[in-house]
Amino acid sequence: MRKITPGTRHPLFGVDQTRRIEVSAAENLPPHTLMQRAGLAVARLALAVAPHAQRIWIACGPGNNGGDGLEAAIHLQRWGKQPVVTWLGDVQKVPPDTAAAYQQLMDAGIAIEAHPSGNFDLCIDALLGIGGQLREPYGQMADWVRHINASGAPVLSVDTPTGLHADTGQTTKLHVQASHTLSLLTLKPGLFTANGRDAIGTLWLDTLGLAPGTWAECELTAWLNEKPSQATRPHASHKGSYGDVAVIGGAPGMTGAALLAASAALHAGAGRVFVGLLDDHAMTVDVQQPELMFRPVSSLELSRLTVVCGCGGGQAVAQVLLAVLGSSAPVVLDADAINIIAENSSLQTALVARSTRKSVTVLTPHPLEAARLLGKTVHQVQHDRLSAVTDLAHRFACTVVLKGSGTLIASPGQIPVINPTGNARLATAGTGDVLAGMLGAQLAAGHTGFEAARRAVYRHGELADAWPEQRPLTAGTLAIAWGT
Incomplete structure (x- = not known):
């Protein structure tokens, strides 16, 4: 895991390219490995950015981003934290990796709350990630986004803040305003342009243990500009x-x-x-x-x-x-x-x-x-x-x-x-x-x-x-x- 700051050249991959990388990597790993690694990365970063946090709300969406949040909750409980998990998923309809994470959550004895209550030391936004379309949140998800933004606690978004389009940097009017964002597998162009930079807070990247060669055959969307070298002027110049x-x-x-x-x-x-x-x-x-x-x-x-x-x-x-x-x-x-x-x-x-x-x-x-x-x-x-x-x-x-x-x-x-x-x-x-x-x-x-x-x-x-x-x-x- 690394903090992303200006100066270093990084490859940027859009949503389609990132999904191809994910599918290719998953083919060579045991089932559910990437989600397990993602959940561990989220939990580790939560401890790093809010080391004294005890009561942590993890708002989980219905897809794999929500599954990352469920996995993170398991680790946080093991480490002595008090995860408060809310989930918009239906175990009968969610993707297989998320269903597996849900079962692990149940086996760990972590209850899913219908609504967040009380105060929190940290909020983890695992609602949509790169899977969401650019449309205004509504219903319970909209309520949770408002609650996250009004909580006064630091906010860690998983992959992208909810309401931010990973390809374009456009945001819905109602979107999560993150203090930190952990981009998983790849960096996405929308994190760096349009409204992205205002929404993400401090940016982190975890490639989930994949070697750079994993995406060698995947076409880049863009590069992140690097600090140019400064050549010394020859003495014999004019x-x-x-x-x-x-x-x-x-x-x-x-x-x-x-x-x-x-x-x-x-x-x-x-x-x-x-x-x-x-x-x-x-x-x-x-x-x-x-x-x-x-x-x-x-x-x-x-x-x-x-x-x-x-x-x-x-x-x-x-x-x-x-x-x-x-x-x-x-x-x-x-x-x-x-x-x-x-x-x-x-x-x-x-x-x-x-x-x-x-x-x-x-x-x-x-x-x-x-x-x-x-x-x-x-x-x-x-x-x-x-x-x-x-x-x-x-x-x-x-x-x-x-x-x-x-x-x-x-x-x-x-x-x-x-x-x-x-x-x-x-x-x-x-x-x-x-x-x-x-x-x-x-x-x-x-x-x-x-x-x-x-x-x-x-x-x-x-x-x-x-x-x-x-x-x-x-x-x-x-x-x-x-x-x-």
Whole structure:
């Protein structure tokens, strides 16, 4: 068993893949072994997270997740705890493993209570796990979910909190809010994106004694992004070794967005950073950052640069998009550049054509921008973020970064990545522009679009996670923080 924290790469498997792994493993083990191991793992973690708990409510559902809870109750009683078991199952209808666990529970002399009563030191949510459909709990299950959330006791969910979809991270309105979640056999993508991170609390994994080779033949759904390595710069290098970035944006009234992206690119290691503002009356020097070089957009030699386009671009960015898309430059398209492309089929064609010329492109939409590109609603995008980002990557033949809780990165020919870093302190104006600039610097350094996105997204979120509580996080301070 291990605690899952950012930094390490982990394979993520959806519900269908996890069930195939489970069936394959069970074929080579004595009957009921996996459920027995699961129950032991749940009981062990219960002791670890609440060592002084005595009275423990185990809310068990009608399927195998409930069976895991029944098994856990047996161990907890043996270890001197007072398990209070409620169960929604019917012994005549439950799966064989759960029926066996029920019989073991009866043999241990543990009674099943009709309703939870009194106070508890710990609640174990073994109601649905990955077996439930995304529909609102009702009846007794709904009552128990409300009781768990209102108990005031720590909550340990088995596999996934009840009401969380393991594939998508979507939750029902009424769902268990876990303090800890023990994922069994595999890690599931829904634990890391959409509403998953808010629902799961601290995440743990127990593979139930299976060797990694058990799932070698099972197709991954995604990878959990890992902390990128930081290469030491050779002493015999110079500014030309790290590439030039040009930020094109900053229409009237939105100069700040372009400056934030430029500042981020500069501090993330770009050799030189040019700024092409889309405002004829804008500044020509930033006295706070004199390293930034301002140029008319028409004078920029795009083929020699990495271009970050769209930050604060407004409608004015439409004038330069065809030239940007037609260039051989590696390009990051953000904000208004994405919105304008979504409305213009000719620009979409030009975007797709870049892949045939082997030109690198990275799109960085938030959910609304992604919805515009796909011709869908935000709700549809957020309902299945992994499918949305994969669809975008294939439709436009480029790397796509779908921002949000559990930012997703997809690219044709690559297994998607879900990023584990970042928090709600990034929900402030300009942080997306900062990410675009960071990404531009990684492209300029020679990374592929997918690798540049993976590196920039991880570091962007990592900075927010390490940000001092007493210090306000603003886009401007984030932009200069890469090397801290």
